[in-house]
Amino acid sequence: MSRLTQFLLLPNATALTIAAVSSIIEATPLVVTLQDHYEPNPYTYINSLPVVGSIPNVDLYAGSEVHVLDDAPAHPDLRILSTVVEFAYQIVADKRKGILQPSDLRGKRIGVVGNVTSEYFGYRFLREVVGLNSSEYTFVRNGALCYALPCGNGTYPAMLASGEVDALTVFEPTTTVGGMAIGDENAIYFRNDTLYRKLNVLYTTKDRLENATSRAEIVGFLRALGKTQEMFTKEPEKAWPRVANITATGSTVNVATEEVMRRFWPLTKWGRGLPADMADLMAEEDKWVAMRDPRGRTPMSRETIQGLVDDGPLREALALDAQA
Structure with a gap:
């Protein structure tokens, strides 16, 4: 047994x-x-x-x-x-969407796991680092986790690669895999361990x-x-x-x-x-x-x-x- x-x-x-x-x-x-x-x-x-x-x-x-x-x-x-x-959270964003610094997350669609620590980190980061209120971005909560490539349709990394979301911050290693899905040359990461981990x-x-x-x-x-x-x-x-x-x-x-x-x-x-x-x-x-x-x-x-x-x-x- x-x-x-x-x-x-x-x-x-x-x-x-x-x-x-x-x-x-x-x-x-x-x-x-x-x-x-x-x-x-x-x-x-x-x-x-x-x-x-x-x-x-x-x-x-x-x-x-x-x-x-x-x-x-x-x-x-x-x-x-x-x-x-x-465990430190990070946001991975697609540079091809014009995201080169945290302020560029304004108006973007961001993948999160809803109602838990993933969404909380996104909420705190966008509010306190970027200075946004909830009407100035969109959280997308309907993705699935993926721990390694290739990631199928409906997973957060695939949604980032297809442009369904512009950035994501979810349970690791899915965020890391999201960056790999769009390529290191296109991925930019933001984190703030003091704000929340x-x-x-x-x-x-x-x-x-x-x-x-x-x-x-x-x-x-x-x-x-x-x-x-x-x-x-x-x-x-x-x-x-x-x-x-x-x-x-x-x-x-x-x-x-x-x-x-x-x-x-x-x-x-x-x-x-x-x-x-x-x-x-x-x-x-x-x-x-x-x-x-x-x-x-x-x-x-x-x-x-x-x-x-x-x-x-x-x-x-x-x-x-x-x-x-």
């Missing part, structure tokens, strides 16, 4: 249950960790990111910070423990941290994850074939090639820890999340968001690593 099966529950054992979508690049370190560094421990791996509380036995979730912002108002007991990766985080609940058994398991997993993050950082060539294999499982997109990974890898930071500006980034983002929440709510304060962060387990993991 594959270890990447949904609900692999071992009887008479304490199982650490992890939920993440392994078809996205950001979650691949979790799968590698479970394969390489967590062998002695039984676990459950759920290849999806369920709404908090919908599956009661989940111990750890891994997803972008926007999922925490979505769930935290109803689940204030959530606690962010560490980053899995910080996607924080793929590992999070749990307060109750699980207060339980000695589950806390110990979580600290153990953080230690194991650190080994994978070190490999992803220092020996990326070893990570790339693993990433390609994991993201290909159950995915409808092309398998990312080594060339594609070499191109977008500088956008990633696989370090352990909690960024000093995490609460600031999330508080600003929550204004947008709350504005788009169909249930209607006010944004959470920075203090409330800071209260969702608990660095205790990571400090314990780092202390144990130092003693080893």
Whole structure:
């Protein structure tokens, strides 16, 4: 039986249950960790990111910070423990459309994945870097991801190549592949890591941290994850074939090639820890999340968001690593 099966529950054992979508690049370190560094421990791996509380036995979730912002108002007991990766967004635009600087994005059609971090970065960049309001550009949200050329009709890179969109900013490596689709001579990239970068985080609940058994398991997993993050950082060539294999499982997109990974890898930071500006980034983002929440709510304060962060387990993991 594959270890990447949904609900692999071992009887008479304490199982650490992890939920993440392994078809996205950001979650691949979790799968590698479970394969390489967590062998002695039984676990459950759920290849999806369920709404908090919908599956009661989940111990750890891994997803972008926007999922925490979505769930935290109803689940204030959530606690962010560490980053899995910080992932910078970039916009790729077609120079043949007269786009040579950010201000040239005025009036253009820009491909985004709607209502998530992709659209949020585009919204922030166009508003704060270019100075545009939403009536001065058009977001196109109906494309599909593609991780390697050739990309079929209806994918974001194909839409950029055909002129259906003038630029795009979507989940990597699709943006990178979009630039490859129009050729390096025609592609221009814009980014702003200070304004926003996607924080793929590992999070749990307060109750699980207060339980000695589950806390110990979580600290153990953080230690194991650190080994994978070190490999992803220092020996990326070893990570790339693993990433390609994991993201290909159950995915409808092309398998990312080594060339594609070499191109977008500088956008990633696989370090352990909690960024000093995490609460600031999330508080600003929550204004947008709350504005788009169909249930209607006010944004959470920075203090409330800071209260969702608990660095205790990571400090314990780092202390144990130092003693080893």
